[in-house]
Amino acid sequence: MSEREEIERLLAQVAMGDRGSFDMLYARSSAKLFGIALRVLKDRGEAEDVLQEVYLRIWDKAGQYRVNGLSPMTWLITVARNAAIDRLRRRKVRATEAVEGLEDRLRDPAPGPEAAAVAGSEMRRLSACFDELDPDRATAVRRAYLDGDTYAELATHFDVPLNTMRTWLRRSLLKLKECLAK
Numbered sequence: 011m012s013e014r015e016e017i018e019r020l021l022a023q024v025a026m027g028d029r030g031s032f033d034m035l036y037a038r039s040s041a042k043l044f045g046i047a048l049r050v051l052k053d054r055g056e057a058e059d060v061l062q063e064v065y066l067r068i069w070d071k072a073g074q075y076r077v078n079g080l081s082p083m084t085w086l087i088t089v090a091r092n093a094a095i096d097r098l099r100r101r102k103v104r105a106t107e108a109v110e111g112l113e114d115r116l117r118d119p120a121p122g123p124e125a126a127a128v129a130g131s132e133m134r135r136l137s138a139c140f141d142e143l144d145p146d147r148a149t150a151v152r153r154a155y156l157d158g159d160t161y162a163e164l165a166t167h168f169d170v171p172l173n174t175m176r177t178w179l180r181r182s183l184l185k186l187k188e189c190l191a192k
Contacts, residue, residue: 013038017082018075025073036065039083043090050094060097064090101187102180139189147182154179 011019017038023031043064047057067089075085140148146168153159159167165175 014081014083017086018077021068021072021075021082021085024069025075032065032069035068039086040065042083043086046087046090047094050091051098056097056101057094060090060094063097064093067093102183135190136186139186142189143182143185147178150175150178151182151186 017035020031020035020038024035040061044057044061047060047064048054051057051060068086071089075082140151143151150164150168153167154161154164161172161175161179164179165172168175168178170178
């Protein structure tokens with residue numbers, strides 16, 4: 011029996027709730043799927059978490075796989091890649107929400123003494139993190155997320171292609187997130 015036929019058989023048995031087949035499927039495919047998740051996320055811990063999610067999805071959706079002449083590994087890889095991309099998107103949303111939430115807290119018109127002390131401390135941390143960015147990148151992040159400039163406006167202002175601006179902002183937010191997590 012070929013590897014493809016073996017994985018198709020294992021998926022069919024997993025669809026019927028066979029835990030032994032699920033264990034065998036995991037043994038045959040987990041290294042490859044972990045590699046996919048790691049390549050997308052570039053973080054070992056998150057890739058391990060995503061791998062767990064992937065196998066939960068496989069357990070729940072194995073019945074959706076259809077033998078159609080295509081490789082069952084392609085289906086498994088697609089599940090893993092999509093889960094990793096979903097995690098990456100959630101990470102970006104959380105980083106953006108953190109910056110926006112910090113902005114809201116810092117703009118509170120009448121903070122109490124404790125809130126003022128916390129806000130001052132957070133402002134110093136955020137300023138220190140911004141200082142770690144290249145000046146153009148820091149200005150772009152401030153203009154995008156504090157002033158509301160669009161990506162297109164920023165790309166024009168800095169005289170860079172639109173996708174370059176998106177990359178600047180994404181990478182800068184990731185650096186800010188890492189710095190604030192310290």
